[in-house]
Amino acid sequence: MAGTGAGAYAWTGGMHIVDISALYSPDGGGIRTYTHRKLEVAQQHGVRLTVVVPGAEDDVRTVGRARLISLRSPRFPLDRNYFYFASDRIIHDVLNEQQPDFIECSSPWGSAAAVAEWPGHAPRALFMHAEPLSAWVYRYLDGLLPRHTIDRGFDWFWRYLRRLDGRYDQVISAAPSLSKRLRDGGLTKVTDNALGVDPGVFSPGNRDEALRARLLAQCSLPADATLLIGVGRHSPEKQWPMVIAGVTAASYGRPLGLIILGDGHARASVARAVGENPHIQLIAPVRDRTEFARILASADMMVHGAPAETFGIACAEARASGLPIIVPDEGAAYDQLAPGLGLAFKSLDAASLAGVIAAAIPQLPALRTTAIAAAPSARTIDAHFAQLFAGYAAVVDARRAA
Structure with missing residues (x-):
């Protein structure tokens, strides 16, 4: 320098x-x-x-x-x-x-x-x-x-x-x-x-259709279902119960799975929010960055619930992986939302989240095309x-x- x-x-x-x-x-x-x-x-x-x-x-x-x-x-x-x-x-x-x-x-x-x-x-x-x-x-x-x-x-x-x-x-x-x-x-x-994001780690090229099918099977869903992913510790400010409620409502009448990667002191409340829903699975954090990048790129969209996010780094990693993002309409996660790269819902509103997920699924081909094209420019x-x-x-x- x-x-x-x-x-x-x-x-x-x-x-x-x-x-x-x-x-x-x-x-x-x-x-x-x-x-x-x-x-x-x-x-x-x-x-x-x-x-x-x-x-x-x-x-x-x-x-x-x-x-x-x-x-x-x-x-x-x-x-x-x-x-x-x-x-x-x-x-x-x-x-x-x-x-x-x-x-x-x-x-x-x-x-x-x-x-x-x-x-x-x-x-x-x-x-x-x-x-x-x-x-x-x-x-x-x-x-x-x-x-x-x-x-x-x-x-x-x-x-x-x-x-x-x-x-x-x-x-x-x-x-x-x-x-x-x-x-x-x-x-x-x-x-x-x-x-x-970590250089050389996150890329749309990490997408693995076989891995995606296994993750959907873990959610008791076929390979033609939509796979959402959430990343973040289990703590109240991450709003996982609200996200789970929104995803559950959006799944009525459509095959929709959610994998949440994370753990933390509020895990019990997150697990209670999941209840008996087989289409939402909680997975421990993946420490291997290469494997984490493969999982991220193999989802269809990231969903993020925290309006109090300071950085929105998980959303930045999703963008670098070519994933469209669904985020609250305020906070650092919203800062990551560029035109054509996803959709925003009303912060802390599970009904709004459900409606946005439902609206995003028909747009997925166009959203993914735009997200994949933008991925190499990630900071x-x-x-x-x-x-x-x-x-x-x-x-x-x-x-x-x-």
Whole structure:
């Protein structure tokens, strides 16, 4: 990378970035996948990367010159797959030890305040890997109160974010819908940097008709049925019971199957929503990325229910696989919906979802043709990291010049 990009630091041993990543879970999820790729590519950009996460045990994993440092921490009580940093002092101690050139914080909660208050001179960025009002508050209050009323009631959170905005050099947003919400909320340092898919993994060429027939057979359906796929952990914000209700309603009078790849603390409620429906099957997450890409490309459409999605990465992977997508009409999943690549339903409305699925099935040949043609243009995650590291290097350069 030329000029003042991240590559300019390669000869000095690399710009040292420390990522305080409170939302990482070793048991899966999009942030885990994101973090592992980040560790793999950092050295290519002249970056010395240290990712610090809360975990079950003290541990250090090395990936080239990058490191994943796990600090023994308490488990998060609402989801035992996650952990949390027990105090600000732990974060300050690790920053004192690492002496980074740049700090990234990957959670807007307590760790963000701890990083902001660390007295070191390194510039820092807050990466909005989660937007809690959409993920939690709206889920319970939508339909009871208008969004602007909810936001007024939680203005303390927006004041908190604005204070962080004043202490950080950048606030990274990976989706246009989230960027707009942050700017509308008064943040002034929002930097847009869309995520992307693993390069060379997802493609319409991965489609396997025999695999598709086996998945439909698992749903007790013939090979000429329509196969929907959903991807995401079993947690309330993913809205799987609503998706299941919509798919079940849409299946009356037509052969329609749904495979949901995922797991999580809300699995019991998702299983209850499925009930005795043989045409909807829950499958554990597929860790092998090549096999996952084959499954994805072998479906007919992806259905996604979460209006609080921060990135919509599963929808991006579906697009790269040549799948039309059916998404709610708000949030980052909706950001992935380009003309001709799928349809949108009214957010949180199972009846609307059912109607959209029914409308999409006759359009499938045209939708698939358009989706397959658009698949090669999908943004890659490596393009995201190139932009991210170059942006951080520019901040460091500007700080040093000043």
